[in-house]
Amino acid sequence: MLKKLLLLVLFCGSTLYGQDYFFKKFHPFNADIPSPEEFLGYGIGEHHTRHDLIVAYLEKLAEVSERASIHYYGKTHEGRKLVILTITSPENLSNLDELKRQHLAFTNPDNNASNYDDVPIFINLAYNVHGNEPSSSEAALLTAYTFAASNNPEILGYLNNAVIFIDPTINPDGRDRHTQYANSYQGNPLVADPQDAEHNEYWPGGRTNHYWFDLNRDWLLGINPESRGKLTWYHEWYPNVVTDFHEMGTQSTYFFEPMKANGSLDPIMPKENYEDLNNMFGEQFAKALDSIGSFYFTKEAFDGTYPGYGSSYPDLQGGLGLLFEQASSRGHKQTTAFGEITFPFTIRNQYTSGITTVKTAVKNKAYMRKYQQDFFKSAISRASKSKIKGYTFNDAHDQNRTKAFIDKLLLHNIEVYKSNDTYVVPTKQPQYRMVQTMFETYSKYRDSVYYDASAWSVGNFYNMKYKPTTSLNLGDRITTTKDLIQVSPVEKSNYAYIIDWDDYNAPAALNYLQKNGLTISSSFKPFTTKVGPDSKSFNYGALVIPVSLQKKDADATYKLIQAAQKEFQVPMFGVNSGFNLNGIDLGSRFISPIKKPKIAMLIGDGVRSYEAGEVWHLLDNRVHMPITKIPMRNFDKIKIDSYKTLVMVSGKYKFTDKQQDKIKTWVGKGNTLITIGTASKWAIDKKLVKEKLTKPEKDTLAIATRKPYVDSDENLGKESVGGVILKMDIDTTHPLAFGYHDNAIPVYKNNTVWLTPSKNEYATVGKYAKEPHIDGFLTTKNMKQYVKPSASLIVSKVGSGRVILFADNPNFRGSWYGTNRLFLNALFLGDKIKVPSRE
Known part of the structure; x- marks a missing residue:
């Protein structure tokens, strides 16, 4: 019995010591609230810790602590809960609606x-947007416990x-993917060797969400439910301070703001933000990390130029x-050049920074609140000037592409109006800076090396025809996209139906009808026909559904047409004659x-998961069409002749000669x-196609000018293409x-793949325009030597088949509605392309 008691004391002692490693200074804790x-x-x-256990613990705190309540703001693609735990004093919590009203008053430009x-400061502690950067969610648990249970005067x-507001896991799907991996390979004793499996995830890793999207790029674009739910919550509360916890390479230390200087020539965010506020908080982070002996750096890396980060x-x-970046243990313990880094050590740094954020925000709450008030007032004054x-x-x-763009504007609380047949976004509104983000383009920059994109004018993502105006006729304000589209109901025909291919949702309607057994054709020339008493012109690609050629009777065919139109809101028309007024x-x-497409895509080691996920997401969520995802490890086993179309996104493909021949033979049989x-570059390098890459002439007599070694990263980095918007001329x-x-x-364009226009005069579908720059940083060298001479989209003949080579990603971040x-078209019409030649 004595031995058991001794073991119990030792166990409790080690437990207490383990907890004290993080929050010794915040004793005493309420014993009725579990740690x-x-x-x-x-x-x-x-x-x-799995996400469901994280949620369960926060639910427990909300149940037992009078300081806490829990809110569910959505679910992930895989059905995991997205939650926020609100923690404050019991008095504040019981009066939260009134405090919210008082807080939001300072976001009203008319409020003086x-x-x-007098009003508590609103702080959003947000964690784990990248699933395999796990230390922050563990710190979230400790932080939630500290504020829910500590009776220390400082915490009170x-x-x-x-x-x-504690958002413990912004990316639950990615986190659980990584959690399962890390725990599965955890050794006992722990293995610190960096080459151990625990420290090297399998493809695609846990960084991304279900569709392999980087959610830390999705705040602006709002494609995924995780981001859309958080944005809806954000515009309900407008917190004064928001944290964004990350991890970085194991060989580093710890980063907190201030960041590297913003790359924009004239940043639209107030200078006070990225200078005064960052320094004010940074000084406190430094003191807190100094006190626990942690090393760190600031200013020399990362930048906040792209507006879509957390x-x-x-x-x-x-x-x-x-922003916080912690050197990752990539598992539970790993050897570095500075010794071993452990998972608890990484968690403690994140926990310390979270508590310090609250401390500094509270200390400066009047300053932060006036700053927010001035921010929204300045939006109006700046717009007025x-x-x-x-x-x-x-x-x-x-209409559907236009609707999608309006939905994006409304998601960011931007005011939109309808005036006759035109939509109007006034600049004089509280969200003026977001209006700038959506529409303004730039050609001059302060910096030349960017952590991410240097171009993000979202109107261009949607190929939206927009223009600035110096006078306004607002009309009626739009507050929802519901019932925004007006499509005339299709009338029954016993002869044929025509579907307008111009609409963004037309491919989804086509897939729906093919899936339900209808035979559908595409028009390769335009025509004008009679629709009821009126004439109607149809563009290239219009879908024709002849009633008499269907396996279903006229009534069943009509019901399917009606169902497709109701689901996808695409213009459809019944016609009674095949004799057209003009054209064919x-x-x-x-x-x-x-033909109904049967499509496969290669995934796995070497394949860029972001791009693969974008294809998967597009087909799943907008076309509702399946795509077979084939892991590279299974390539030798697959029966490739089962598919008519194969997609290869960017990646580092290491095919054997036999595997490469397998692809070329398959294409030559008439497939696409x-x-x-970089997959297009691979196809050219391996001579799968007879196309070339753009290579400028080299001056062999030129002598390199000596430059300071310390500037090498900046000088070489600016030649990369981090992300620009170019104008393409298409046929x-x-x-x-x-x-x-x-x-x-x-x-x-966010790569350095430059395609030489094809020698076949009918094969270059898209070439960069003579004056190609729309938005973003690009060196004069890249513009002159690479962009202007190059093509963006080529079709190259291989036997009876063809390779469709995209230099640029038409599906970037799920947001490029304009090039989707x-x-x-490559999926549905690729097999119809006969590359003409004189051979």
């Missing part, structure tokens, strides 16, 4: 209140003066976004049946290979460009 260790059955840092110190003071989006909402009073836009040919007739040889980015008569009306469309059609 994370008591709840989980293991000490924080001993294992990686000066009681800045923070609770009286702050409302703290650490930059709040800066455009009157708050302060704060601008000659541009608003932006008008619309695309009469494509409906029985023309230029109207050709479309679609390559994107609208080509099947890949069906659905477009204008020859000039924006395209996104090029890719979807």
